[in-house]
Amino acid sequence: MKLNEIFKRESLFVPIIAIVLGLVLGALVMYVGGYDPILAYHSMITQIFGSTFDIGETIRTIVPLVMCGLAVAISFRAGMFNIGVDGQIIMGSLGALIVGTQIDLPPFLHGLVAILVGALFGGLWGALVGYLKASKGISEVVTSIMLNFIALYFSQLVINQFMLQEGTQRSQMIKDSASIQMSWLSNFAGGARIHWGFIIAILAVIFYQVYLNKTKWGYELRAVGHNPHAANYAGMNVSRVIVRTMFISGVFGGLVGAFDVLGVFKYVAISSTTSGLGFDGIAVSLLGGNTAIGVLLSGMLIGALTYGSQGMSFGAGVPGEIIRMVIGFIIFFVAAPGIVRLLFRPFHKKTKKES
Amino acid sequence: MRKIMKTVLPMVLTLSLVLTACGGKTGTNTGAADGDTATSDKKLKIGMVTDLGSINDKSFNQSAWEALQKLNVDHGYDVKYLEPKSDSEVMPNLLQFVKGNYDLTWATAFTLADAVTQLAGEYPNAKFGIVDSDIVVPNVAAINFKEQEGAFLVGVIAGLTTKTDKIGFIGGMKIPVIKRFEAGFREGIKAVNPNAKLIVNYAGVFNRVDVGKSAAATIYNEGADIIFHAAGLTGNGAFNEAKERKAIGENVWVIGVDKDQSLTFGDDVTLTSMIKKVDEAVYQISQDLAEGNFPGGKVTTMGLKENGVDIASTSSKNVAPEVLKTVEEYRQKIINGDIVVPTE
């Protein structure tokens, strides 16, 4: 590899070097902390690729990260910052749970309807943020974070009142007909909880790419994101674009909630905090530069690290705090390619002089 | 600054690479000691999965891990824990131990019951232990506590100590476990001080200190001078509120839960604590397995008689000797079966 490659703008080497740098710095921290970095990384890799079960569970971890990344990214592209994905996930869970527990439908159809209702709940929750911004000019950052709490407590209320499993802190189980687990694939993957969401996430990435770049609405969305004044001048209904975009963002979030209920847990636990997945989504979308392929890749990176980190703890006894530092280093370097270039500048200059 | 960065950073990086390379030879440092004190013939491998709290939660997770560490020291068992960071990691973490051929895997909270039930069904040869749950599965040993009996005793203390005849209770969530606390506490008070009024408040969450603090403030404002909490982290708020009131001269107390909380929050506000001996239970059942008596499919219920619940040993600091004497009398009555404490 030529060192000069690092200094090209779109170089693929930068993220790769960033990952290596993150791993090296992480190794240093582990070593200082008295843990064996090589064993730890070996355990991490084994955890991610070790068996079909692990690969399946890694995918299961990646799916919601990609979806949340898309949810945040599409709002970014329209010039907004949706930090309410957590709330949209909760509403999506609730919608899917209601259909999954309260309605009787044939298998497959039941799951499909539950997914759609979950997506709709999340979408409407997102659209509400968009509506408040478009019509009243209230910052989406404020409304979306407040709606996270409202969603959380609203969902608790509904579950407590109507769907509580006696003696537990969770809702009743969804009916089997509403499950979206892909049992054949699950069996193939040693029981890993792979579900239709895997397919839907791939479709969502494709949808994102096509919608943004090939459709009229995507064109409007990008125009509003880059320059709302020009969009208004061009006769676009900026308010409608904002509401529409937040609806789609909410649908992505709602789908994550639906996947969790229908494909992973089969119930909703009453929790006092939100999942935080929406905030992971911010990291995924920023790391991925808000593009479809970027979000997919960064979702895969963060998802694999998250799942693989459990192996570091199991295989090398590294405590959770240090693992999170190591993951932090890797993301830090990937997110800041400038640092990579800065670090390599001395070498770069030297090679230039010699040549 | 930039110049320094330019020269120092590459050095650091090079150094780290060297160290990494050396690191491979220094061996591992897991929870396992080298087993020099092994007494049993077979060295067991015991794993443990926490709930979403950390291993240092000053509560169940920590107690259970202390028991496992003690097993390691006493018998040289190989012990290890995993902390799931989200609900979805619980299953893979449990499975990690199962697939690693661990002899026993502990789950230290009732929130893990669903995952344990499912895996126990899928892997009938694996063995699990679960704390605070009453699930009956052939290869799962469940531990349940008679919280009502311990709560009864601290109820006696509260009933005899209160000056205002008003006593508070803060519960985390209205679930059977916590209701047992409330019921026992109520009965204990009634037994010694029928005039005292019990003010009950369910916070609805286990990990919100601020909610606990405002709940405690409400109860104290209604005239109560003692609060018993069974609300995990939320209960810490009650201690904070009591400390503030103590500082301005109010004579208020908190009764702690699960562990001896006077060690954390100090003697000045902690009247006593009702402790659940999770560590004893975990230790005991793990040893049962080593001796071939694994209580699979059984719910081990531990009350006063089984030494599963008790009041803190430091209670004499703030509780009058004659009160403690009365407590002893009631303890005997419960152990003898003269009193059966209701659970609801």
Place this chain on the structure above:
Amino acid sequence: MNKADIALELKGITKRFPGIVANDSISFQLKRGEIHALLGENGAGKSTLMNIVFGLYQPEEGEIHINGVKAMIDSPNKAIELGIGMVHQHFKLVEPFTVTENIILGSEPKRGMRIDIKGASKKVKELSEQYGFDIDPMATIDSISVGMQQRVEIIKTLYRGADILIFDEPTAVLTPQEIIELLEIMKRLVAEGKSIILITHKLKEIMEIADTCTIIRRGKVIESVTVKDTNPQELAEKMVGKAVNFKTEKQPAHPTEVLLEAKDLVVVDRNGKHVLNHISFSLHAGEIVGIAGVDGNGQTELIESLTGMQSVNSGDILLKGKSIVNHTPRNISESGVSHIPQDRHKHGLVLDFSVSENTILQTYHHPEITKRGFINVNARDDMATRLVKEFDIRTPGIDTRVGSMSGGNQQKIIIAREIDKDPQVMIAAQPTRGLDVGAIEFVHQQLIAQRDQGKAVLLVSFELEEILNVADRILVLFDGQIVGETTPETTNEQELGLMMAGKYERGGSSETK
């Protein structure tokens, strides 16, 4: 020539960007105490060159000498250290901060741990008096005029000890009065021994103030001339590379039926001020009506009312007899009104979009472009390719990001797009702002061509010369009212100037307050 008299010398500066040579072996000398104009079309390489001098870019070849000593300028800080100051076209000021705070930003004088605001503001006051800036050191930036803000930028460079000042298109944002004052200030600066590089494409200013003028065309120095030995015609021809017509050629207008009519328009702003105060006028097919006036007298509100971007409180707007008042921008645009907006960066273009994406900004929803919700990329690109060719838009390709193009070519994209809509009424607001002579000529020809095709053109401009050259009929806007109506043939700059200042009235139907 005595070496010591040269403040700055560039020798063979070459800078390449992917695809183009921005500066091709450029050399010139700035003498101490002179105003040296750098003249060139948009995109000729003036800004690149000055960014090299100010340390923002590194040249591939060539040397920079300051006071006869070779200098390596690898950052703006280094440039400042060497006594070079830059007054940017777009000010770099923090609005809620005071004048003094802005000036010391980045080089705060410290007294112990504290910033010595008092000492600093005293020094600012001294500088202000020395050069006749007349500025209040404690005023906040958002409370002073654009002209004053520019003075803050100038003081900022002086405060840091600049001896060589670079002015990048300094008059583009100023009113005529402010321009006169700025030129005075520049004269005083050179009298005090400073040297000035003036980047501009306004020939009038060069003739008035500069000593020497270096002309750059397509990255190369064409010539350095002494200003007093030349004339605007010669300069313009050297800059463009061909003969230039200053007086726009046009035939007399033949206005026919009324296409657009404003009746008693009133717009009240947030503070209750009548920014448009009962305005009425009509616009005929086949004529260009010029709206003259000083910025801020209601032009923006008038344009935005006519195009639907601003709601009107009372009154009516008729397009061919049908009311379009308070219709949406889309609706008005589809009814046959094209709009070249005043601020092409804010409204006219999405700078992060490509050329082809910008060409469909108004018509992307038409069935030729969008079918069943999907944009037909081929149709879009065909349209862009056609417009690029028809309107001679200079761009590496239709996929080029518009933000990276020169102002003249950006404006061509807007004009191409708006004319291609085949409108009945064309509203052109400040269509030549920031453009060079060649581009201005192009824009004017296009507007006249529209008129000759029987369309109605409304030209809003702050440049009197432009109004007098292009319009067939002139309305003067002052304080939200039309205070005068005249024709280019029967008036002159002095009379218009007085009307624009609200001191003289003629012909207008409305009353003054």
